[in-house]
Amino acid sequence: MIRIILIDDHAIIRDGIRSLLREEPGLEVVGEASSGQELLNTLATTPCDVVVLDLNMPGTDGFTTIPLLRERHPEVRILVLSMLDNERYVVQAIGLGASGYALKSTSRAELVYAINTVAAGQPYLCTVIGLALLQKLHSLKSPGSATAKAASGLSKRELEVLTLIAEGLTNAEIADKLFTSKRTIETHRQNIIEKTQAKNTAALIKFAVSQGMLAD
Structure with a gap:
């Protein structure tokens, strides 16, 4: 209880x-x-x-x-x-x-x-806050910028996938948008989790905040 x-x-x-x-x-x-x-x-x-x-x-x-x-x-x-x-x-x-x-x-x-x-x-x-904060990831500089690379070590494609995740897209929808397979997107998602060590939405947001990936 x-x-x-x-x-x-x-x-x-x-x-x-x-x-x-x-x-x-x-x-x-x-x-x-x-x-x-x-x-x-x-x-x-x-x-x-x-x-x-x-x-x-x-x-x-x-x-x-x-x-x-x-x-x-x-x-x-x-x-x-x-x-x-x-x-x-x-x-x-x-x-x-x-x-x-x-x-x-x-x-x-x-x-x-x-x-x-x-x-x-x-x-x-909660879902509303989680999605709203994740969408702040749009404030990231271009995928090749020093800030993005230093922040997480994510590749250009992983940053693209992360941005689409922040928009609330499913793996299948991301795959369609990036003209690739759902399995490939699942692999990218797993790589993002491993590189950021963010096991869930809350942990990912805390990581993004600590690295200055969210705008004020």
Whole structure:
């Protein structure tokens, strides 16, 4: 059973999330808080596995709360659930120690998946944010530029494939666009993963940010 504490300064939001999760097997909401400080007080008597944390709160906001949680309760996973969709907030929250980031507009199915993912120790970004950030890869210089080569060591064709992946194209669609086989695109995709050491969308975005591959 994954134990969850909800942190949001709006009671109606907490009630809504609790209602969404009530019938979900394997998940249990064990507490609520309206601020970061209240969360820390709650954790003193109510252990949990995942906190679902809003960022924009009065008093001790989410950005302040995340490092405090990492210091005092390193075993607790942090899933940000926010209306803030700007990549700067996403990168800041992940950089501070959040395990995942989802928008309040996300579906129940995706929220449940996000909670299970971070509870398992894996990073998570919701689909909307993941695609939006990956499309920032269009800011890469030409494939032969020093920045692109230094950033990842990807070949010209691999950078082309990566850009099309960022646009949300499937392997088959990329193969059609580049006039090659689906198997070839699968090979390029595997090479990209190996060269960047990014095993999933969240890890790829963190790599791209660290290498200056995303525009401000």
